[in-house]
Amino acid sequence: MLRYRGKKKVIDRVKELDAFPKVPEEYVDSTPVGGTFSVIAFFIIMLLIYSEVTYYLDSNLVFKFVPDTDMDEKLRINIDMTVAMPCSNIGADILDSTSQSVFGFGELQEEDTWFELTQEQQDAFDAVKYLNSYLREEYHSIWKLLWKKGHGSVRATIPPRKTKPNRRPDACRLHGVLTLNKVTGNFHVTAGKSLHLPRGHIHLNMLFDDTPQNFSHRIHRLSFGSPANGIIYPLEGDLKVTQDENMLYQYFIEVVPTDVDTAFETIKTFQYSVKELERPISHSKGSHGVPGVFFKYDMAALKVQVYQERENVLQFTLRLFSIIGGIYVIVGFLSTIVLTIKTSLVHKTAPIAQKQVYDGKVRVQPNPLLVTPDLSVPVELVKP
Secondary structure (H helix, E strand, C coil): CCCCCCCHHHHHHHHHHHCCCCCCHHHHCHHHHHHHHHHHHHHHHHHHHHHHHHHHHHHHEEEEEEECCCCCEEEEEEEEEEEECCCEEEEEEHHHHHHHHHHHCCEEEEEECCCCCCCCHHHHHHHHHHHHHHHHCCHHHHHHHHHHHHHHHHCCCCCCCCCCCCCCCCCCEEEEEEEEECCCEEEEEEECCCCCCEEEEEEEEHHHHHCCCCEEEEEEEEEEEEEECCCCCCCCCCEECCCCEEEEEEEEEEEEEEEEECCEEEEEEEEEEEEEEEEEEEEEHHHHCCCCCEEEEEEEEEEEEEEEEEECHHHHHHHHHHHHHHHHHHHHHHHHHHHHHHHHHHHCCCCCCCCECCEEEECCCCCHHHHCCCCCCCCCCCCC
């Protein structure tokens, strides 16, 4: 307990207490060396503070696998692809394991177009194809950059056609969004329009047996959920060209739910991996099936949680203060050494002049033989 007996109030004495005693100003000597080191210390401290704050905000990405228990969630699929057949000759449908009516999933828009692209469209598609393939190959070395900075250019759309060929459209563009159940399903494009039944649907492809079939296709976009930074969609920018009229393309897709929670976005989306198979249909050779393009997707039992892990704020603050204090002590120690060496050199190089260097000024010791007399003291003249 603090006790004080005096004229001043106790609160005034408490305010005068200083746990960190300071050197009086009359004992402080400013030098150019000290000022220079102070400026250097300031810039070093600011640089280290900026680096530490940037590192703290950047943090580390953590990927965690947990069971997917959200079974009531819907699965949204974004489709934009072009098939080298007129829209009147093909049908696009989707069927999942619940046998739900396809009318509840939504409807894709059909647009007659030409399979051959203009030079501008071809350049844009080649750029998406090249960039997407590069990201897949180099993903392990740039995954942090993708998750933190994103790659929106991969989802670039093909510019609209400015000039139309002087012939009938020979392709069909299918694009739109379908809202599906989170169960196994099959999205496919085959010849003939579909006829919906209570337990599914059938394609009336027998009406097009005499019509040439070409299932060459170009995939502009095929993704699940909302786009997110860091996720690469393997099928975007894919191109398949065939001269066989009975070609079957199959894509086996494994969809993985992904919850992203970072400093810049919080989103629930999906990523997927894919395996593909293509073969000609020839019943005489034992290769049975239906020509077309089939996307068979299945849901993974685990989902991925992506979040940023930061250190404790108290630890960050303590480390920041220790850096500032350490730089201050080290720079002060170096300043003392340099100042001592400089003073020693000055005394050794000019001992006769008796010079002392203080505050960047040169002070000369007075000569006792040239002292100005004090006229206030009476002087008695002695005759010789």
